[in-house]
Amino acid sequence: EAGVTQFPSHSVIExxxxxxxxxxxxxxxxxxYWYRRVMGKEIKFLLHFVKESKQDESxxxxxxxxxxxxxxxxxxLKVQPAELEDSGVYFCAxxxxxxxxxxxxxxxxxxx
Amino acid sequence: GEDVEQSLFLSVREGDSSVINCTYTDSSSTxxxxxxxxxxxxxxxxxxxxxxxxMKQDQRLTxxxxxxxxxxxxxxxxxxxxxxxxxxxxxxxxxxxxxxTFGTGTQLKVEL
Numbered sequence: 001e002a003g004v005t006q007f008p009s010h011s012v013i014e015x016x017x018x019x020x021x022x023x024x025x026x027x028x029x030x031x032x033y034w035y036r037r038v039m040g041k042e043i044k045f046l047l048h049f050v051k052e053s054k055q056d057e058s059x060x061x062x063x064x065x066x067x068x069x070x071x072x073x074x075x076x077l078k079v080q081p082a083e084l085e086d087s088g089v090y091f092c093a094x095x096x097x098x099x100x101x102x103x104x105x106x107x108x109x110x111x112x
Numbered sequence: 113g114e115d116v117e118q119s120l121f122l123s124v125r126e127g128d129s130s131v132i133n134c135t136y137t138d139s140s141s142t143x144x145x146x147x148x149x150x151x152x153x154x155x156x157x158x159x160x161x162x163x164x165x166x167m168k169q170d171q172r173l174t175x176x177x178x179x180x181x182x183x184x185x186x187x188x189x190x191x192x193x194x195x196x197x198x199x200x201x202x203x204x205x206x207x208x209x210x211x212x213t214f215g216t217g218t219q220l221k222v223e224l
Contacts, residue, residue, distance in 0.1 A: 091154065
């Protein structure tokens with residue numbers, strides 16, 4: 001069974017540009033989460049989808065971040081325009097009705 | 113509020129036991145987790161403990177929970193070089209949709 005996959009694994013963009021991160025959850029998992037780890041700090045929750053609906057987006061830092069999950073399958077997280085402080089590792093996780101969330105390998109975003 | 117704290121670094125010799133500590137502030141947590149992140153990889157769930165338990169053992173791993181002091185620890189017996197990684201503790205809450213609150217992570221270095 002394929003795990004959670006994220007694309008790209010690494011992205012370097014200039015300040016002001018747009019970047020779109022993608023997450024493919026484990027097939028059949030209704031729950032999809034985005035997290036972010038900035039500069040060696042704690043991993044912080046961004047938002048939670050249940051199927052295609054946003055269940056909780058309390059962790060989204062500002063309106064430059066837009067997450068979508070059309071059709072309840074894969075999800076995208078777009079940052080527009082990117083700022084220096086957006087640099088970090090973005091993790092995606094998925095789960096079914098269980099206590100275990102499966103994480104992808106993360107996308108390292110560097111804004112220069 | 114939610115706040116999970118860990119020490120940043122731990123160095124042990126191969127064959128010794130490692131103890132990684134974590135403190136949290138929110139007493140309403142339901143599950144407490146330990147995740148492992150190896151270089152270039154995603155987060156791997158190592159073990160978890162339900163908040164009404166005091167201890168859980170799984171092969172070389174022992175989790176101790178002191179709910180009164182809000183203290184969680186992970187003991188790795190007979191630490192091997194392959195155990196070198198970042199270890200994150202995390203908590204989730206009933207009704208929180210499995211949203212995880214992570215600590216800053218402890219970098220474990222195993223020396224020969």
